[in-house]
Amino acid sequence: MKSEDHLALVDLQEYVAEVLGSEYIVAEVTRLHGGAQKVVYKIECKNGFSCVLYVWDLSHNYFQEEILNGSAFQRSYGGSLFALNNHYFKKQGIRTPALYDLNKDRDRYPFEYALVEYVHGKKVEAYFQHDDPRIRHELFQQVGQLLSGMHVIKRDVYGKADYDGSNDRPCHELQREHAEEALSYASEHLVNVRDHHDSLLDKLYELETNIHSRSRYCFIHGELGPDHILVSDDLQPYFIDIEGAGFFDIEHEHSFLEFRFGEYYRYLRNDNLDRNRMMFYRFCHHLSLISGGLKLLHRQFPDQRFAKDLAEYHSRCAIQITSSGIGNGIIRGN
Incomplete structure (x- = not known):
């Protein structure tokens, strides 16, 4: 051996x-x-x-x-x-x-x-096309229950689980700064992003202006895609790759879940979210994943096709948002 x-x-x-x-x-x-x-x-x-x-x-x-x-x-x-x-x-x-x-x-x-x-089992993405609709339904209901049980945990400051200090600025500002950095990197390496740089940056700022102050945060996974949920052989879901978990805006999580789970997001949906935050964080995710895909591509990630497709797909999504009028005006919500 x-x-x-x-x-x-x-x-x-x-x-x-x-x-x-x-x-x-x-x-x-x-x-x-x-x-x-x-x-x-x-x-x-x-x-x-x-x-x-x-x-x-x-x-x-x-x-x-x-x-x-x-x-x-x-x-x-x-x-x-x-x-x-x-x-x-x-x-x-x-x-x-x-x-x-x-x-x-x-x-x-x-x-x-x-x-x-x-844990003997498979990633939850393996069940997207499962032959038995009853099994799919039962499993994704359990995933939704596990998720809502995590998100119901709240406190008045954002940060890691052991953070006991105070916050000197809104958490969405951290995400906006990360998105700015991601856009800058992507503009250096993708022509379509470079050509739309100013409109992408303007859209980021526009979406941020629609966000009002908040002082209550939920415990979230931070990057909960279907590849980060493991399903045991007896159909029990487990969250994995949990290093990034902490207290933050719940919309950061749900805006990611929404496009990662597609039609199965209906099992995870939360109808009490701030739609302005949802749009802002979704746009930030797109910018981050353009940059992330490019960095994987440039740093010799084994699956080069995946890295390239990731960057190109999210660049198209982000550019489409800038031309669709999404985010014009405030949507009233929580």
Whole structure:
């Protein structure tokens, strides 16, 4: 059996035995297809037990530059944030795979890593075309219940779950600044974005002016696409990739869910949202995903076609919004 390239097999075995017990003998290690921010391995033991190894190795992160230069609130990377949110999810009854142990020593390896529960199942996106409509209905109802149970958790300041300070400005300003940076990057590399730069920037500011002050925030995942919900074999949904969770405008989450889930968003819909915020955050998401796709493309993300399509699709969406009149005038809402 050959170990993968982060922990030497002897060290991995020692770690597994230390956390789980000496009867857990590593039999196989397989690198799983992960996202852009951490490396994921499945560990299979000789006694039939399986678990997951998460590795937060900044040298394997496609957004290394942004992490090093970003603000503390915008960080969504690292084992410490994963542990913080895993504990908070469990405390609040939000289903997510269990954390067995987090190693932050950095004595043998220059990165954090953790052993996490392996949930036998598939991503929720695999159920979009499931043959049995009853199963689809039951599953997405459960996803909606899990989501609403998370969003009902509220407090008076935005930030990470352990933040106990105060806010000196509205949270949507952080998102607008991120969108400005994303637009600037995209304009350097996509002709159609460069040609529409001024109108895109004007639309961003126009949508922001329609937002009124707020002092109550919901606990959100932060990037809840169908690839971040794992469904067990007994149809129990689990939220994964939770490092970016925290308190923020709920519309940030729902504007993302709306276009990521398509027709299945009807199971997740919340009719008590501020439509002005929904439009603002959706536009910000489009700008962010143009930039994100381009950065993946430029930084040799393995699926180059996906990265290219991501940037081009969201550039078309953003430009269409600037020419459609969406956002002209205030829509009254909560």
